[in-house]
Amino acid sequence: MTGKYMTSESNLPEKPEGEEIQLQVSDERTKEIFNIRARVGRDPDELSDPDRLTVVKGPHENTEEEWYIDVLETDPDDGIDRELLEATMASMEDKSTVINTRSKEVKTLLRYLTETDEFESVSEASRTIMLEYLSDNYADLVEEYIDLKVQSERSELADELYDYK
Structure with missing residues (x-):
């Protein structure tokens, strides 16, 4: 063993x-x-x-x-570079989360979806559509991200709780 x-x-x-x-x-x-x-x-x-x-x-x-x-x-090798994903997660910790497409077409379509009450805001529409696309087309990447995020949060919580001993 x-x-x-x-x-x-x-x-x-x-x-x-x-x-x-x-x-x-x-x-x-x-x-x-x-x-x-x-x-x-x-x-x-x-x-x-x-x-x-x-x-x-x-x-x-x-x-x-x-x-x-x-x-x-x-697990078979899913081609996800775990170290790169972890480094990317760490680098995003203190950066803006605003995503800008600089596209009138995309903004127009998202705004239309908001105006027709499909979504409450352009931000919600953008997030929802991107997350659905990522989940559908990059399921392995999304799953790896979730695993890393949960592992990170669990470690942070454990560190915090053990500091109070």
Whole structure:
């Protein structure tokens, strides 16, 4: 056994033991979140190449159970440069979030959608349309961004809470 993984009980199907499942886990050391195809169980002898899996549960996920996991396949390389995405996220922390297209055509169409009550504002129309487009056409990038954002916020919260010990 070499790896140590962590997942939430809410990520597990009702009766996961011995079944081949898709599962979102995080590496306990690096905190990297990824999806895998695996078999899980409470007894390491029931798996062919078991690693440790900590399953957190409860309303505040503050209860842990030790399980075991047999990783069959990790996420295929999705072509997302995680380091570049993290660097881009960091660089945007203290910059303006205004996006300017400098396009009369786009502004006219967005304004029309606002005037017809499709959206409450040009900003809302722009955000909604861009996010829908990104979700539809760059789902892997959006998913990676969400994972990184959640990981970052979780780390910030943990740092803040542990500072009060």
